[in-house]
Amino acid sequence: MNSSVPTPPSSAQAQPPVSILLIAYNQQGMIADAVRSVLAQTYTPLEIIISDDASRDGTYAAIEAAVRDYAGPHQVITRRNTVNEGISAHLSRLAAMARGELLFVAAGDDMSVPTRCERVVDYWLEHDRRPDLIATDLADMDEAGNVHERMTPTELDNYRSFDDWLAHKPWLVGAAHTWSRRLFERFGPMLPGSAAEDQVMTFRAIVSGGALSLREPLVRYRRGGLSSKRRYRNTAELVARMRQGNGFALVETEQIQHDADIAGLGDRMRAALAPKLAREQFIQSMFNARGLGERVALLTGSRAVKLGLRLRMFLYTTCPAVYAPSLWLKRLKGR
Known part of the structure; x- marks a missing residue:
């Protein structure tokens, strides 16, 4: 039974x-x-x-x-x-x-x-x-x-x-x-x-x-693992890290948008991510620009991106040596 x-x-x-x-x-x-x-x-x-x-x-x-x-x-x-x-x-x-x-x-x-x-x-x-x-x-x-x-x-x-x-x-x-x-x-x-x-x-x-x-x-x-902050020995290292970070940010933005589409939130997420996507795409374009003329055009024409960021990226990609003194000071303070 x-x-x-x-x-x-x-x-x-x-x-x-x-x-x-x-x-x-x-x-x-x-x-x-x-x-x-x-x-x-x-x-x-x-x-x-x-x-x-x-x-x-x-x-x-x-x-x-x-x-x-x-x-x-x-x-x-x-x-x-x-x-x-x-x-x-x-x-x-x-x-x-x-x-x-x-x-x-x-x-x-x-x-x-x-x-x-x-x-x-x-x-x-x-x-x-x-x-x-x-x-x-x-x-x-x-x-x-x-x-x-x-x-x-x-x-x-x-x-x-x-x-x-x-x-x-x-x-x-x-x-x-x-x-x-x-x-x-x-x-x-x-x-x-x-x-x-x-x-x-x-x-x-x-x-x-x-x-x-x-x-x-x-x-x-x-502390001090792979996720720890890095101190750069020169501007070349700094710029390389910036390019890498830009790539990471673009992939993460694509991933978040992909997941939002699956969750039925695609349009709202697209609007929310628009400023960040514009910044990261501008940074990528600055790094990929072929010569000074293209960088000047990006500097003056990318109105969706704040002027301060446009100026910084113009300097990073055109004359990164201007940041060498600040890197030296940071290394000095870290000793």
């Missing part, structure tokens, strides 16, 4: 499978700490994908050494790209490989506390699996591994609509983010060539199931 009382789920059924996406690039001196921190996670069932983005140093060898003797409960996959893909394409590749319902982002120069996955999953289940992104606080960690003050990114609970996101872009640290698989099923992989994934994935979440903040420092965020 069949019982009318439902059978409670087993503990394995109640705990959703989750994946950690640990990405590394030229971090041979610190990747072992990051690997050990994800191997020490208390949560199961857990899949850990550790991926090297074609590093030029011994990062992948350090990854292999760090996992060689692991005999714990987690499934561990190590891999490396044959060519450098960059953050957005790299994470998208791993997200397509992963089998978890939640995808934890981890950076090769940071460390996750042992209960990170456990606490985030509990928080997600408390909210009926609705949020598509959960961001935790972080602990500031110096290069020697000493932990300092707490880092508290913008409270995402206050972002409930496109209008909230549009009114004030949140300050984010993507290395402390967890995404739902649904975001990739709805929006697809991120475009290659973006410098970071944090704003893109947060926007996706806000216009989908929502984004929440878990106010616990579950990631130790290392």
Whole structure:
């Protein structure tokens, strides 16, 4: 005779499978700490994908050494790209490989506390699996591994609509983010060539199931990593970095517009992004201009861009040496 009382789920059924996406690039001196921190996670069932983005140093060898003797409960996959893909394409590749319902982002120069996955999953289940992104606080960690003050990114609970996101872009640290698989099923992989994934994935979440903040420092965020500010030795380095940043900005703008189109917000986003797109396209045109005449024409004709930016870019692309004294002073102050 069949019982009318439902059978409670087993503990394995109640705990959703989750994946950690640990990405590394030229971090041979610190990747072992990051690997050990994800191997020490208390949560199961857990899949850990550790991926090297074609590093030029011994990062992948350090990854292999760090996992060689692991005999714990987690499934561990190590891999490396044959060519450098960059953050957005790299994470998208791993997200397509992963089998978890939640995808934890981890950076090769940071460390996750042992209960990170456990606490985030509990928080997600408390909210009926609705949020598509959960961001935790972080602990500031110096290069020697000493932990300092707490880092508290913008409270995402206050972002409930496109209008909230549009009114004030949140300050984010993507290395402390967890995404739902649904975001990739709805929006697809991120475009290659973006410098970071944090704003893109947060926007996706806000216009989908929502984004929440878990106010616990579950990631130790290392100073001096790949995301740290750079000091330029000369104007050539500065200009090269500006060109790179311009490329990143154009890709991110394209990505945000693409995602807004999918969310049914295309026209509103197009209007909101118009000033930024005009700026970045102007900067790109200045860098690509063939000679002084084209730059002068851009300087005088690009009225949709503020005059101050037009003048600065004209100087950067025509006579960057005028900025050499300011770079020298910054280096001097940084000593």
